Amino acid sequence: MRAPDWSAKLGVGVLVIAALGIGRLVGDELPDVSDSSAPFLRHAAVAEEVELRAGTVRVSSVEMAPLAMSSTEGYLTPGLWLLVTFDYTPREQPGTIRHTRLHDAEGTRSWDQGRGRITCTPTPPGLPSRCAALIEAPAEALVGSTLQLGANLWDIRYDDLAVIDLGITEQDVTAAQEREDWIEVPRPTVGVRRG
């Protein structure tokens, strides 16, 4: 006797649902794509060199003030301007630092250059340059903050990033808030000697 048509269809449906369930279980056990593609972080302090895939970077100075001046414009902020100057030497291909991201001490909030800027220009392999990143952030967030530097602007998956402990204290922030002068954003220089 032939089995009813719909019992066979029901069986197929059950098999499909079971296959989907197993697929979901396997998928849940695999690492999340954001974890597996996360950048490699190279921690360092100010004045320490960091070897990255694309080159070598070293932060040379950190400065803060409520007002920043470039050669053409002045920038006010409801927080503080942070100016980080660094040297970068590309290794095998022409390049520069394009990615900057400031994180607070807890690592839960972050700021990019926004209205600020990165002054870097690409240089050939082996030729160092000195440039700066200007970022605005709330004053309270700067204490204990770290700065990420990388060679790719947006896509930092699988790349490595320098994570610089800027060494900013509460006293530094208070002193910066009381400054009546301003930060001068320096023009980038090429061929600077490290030191």
Next chain:
Amino acid sequence: MWGRGTGSGPQPRYAKPRPSPWSQPVQWLLKEPVRVGYLLAALALALSWPFGGWRSAAPEALPVGEPGTVLSAAPYELSVERVFHSERPGSGFLEMEDGSYVVLLGTLRSTHTEPTSISIMREAIQVDDLPRQLDGIGRPVSQVFAGRPEIYSAEDQTPMTSIGPDLEHPVAWVWRTGARELPDTLHFTIHAHTWRESSLEFDMQWLDPAPAATVELPLTYQEPWRPEEGDQR
């Protein structure tokens, strides 16, 4: 004793059972299980009919924002103060000869933990009834971008490109128009976004801007900014 029809001889005559009027439709229905699904869907639709069926629900009235009050529109908190038009609202703008800038002043603060981009900021507040909108080089604004402003810091007139968390910026939302005559009042719609995974890029993003509040403000005129003697701007 009645046999089972195997014997020869005369067969008894008895009344054939009368079939139920439902038996044939029920058999037809059960022949294909999908037909049961269709029936249930049709029943659900029929039951929803007295409550409106597939008719669009009347949109809920949006809250009306007042000048100076803080409006929440994820991922931002913003307030508006006043709106004016001018041929040159400040030194950072070139004078418009065949039109004017419409400038909405207020504050903008991001509540997100990471920087949000200018495209999200531009979707957050849009003008509803500004005629003949122009883009930055004087062309009519395409329908897709109609109502979306340029955004500047109100303190130093530098363009906003992204905004990080917990910084309350005084901002100027700026539109350009080629209209000779402008309305006495302008209406703005505040849009809130939803933090969800993008179905195209598979990462979390602020998407789906949806109206969250409206603001109506009188449009005033402001004399164009003029450089002082010796000022080259």
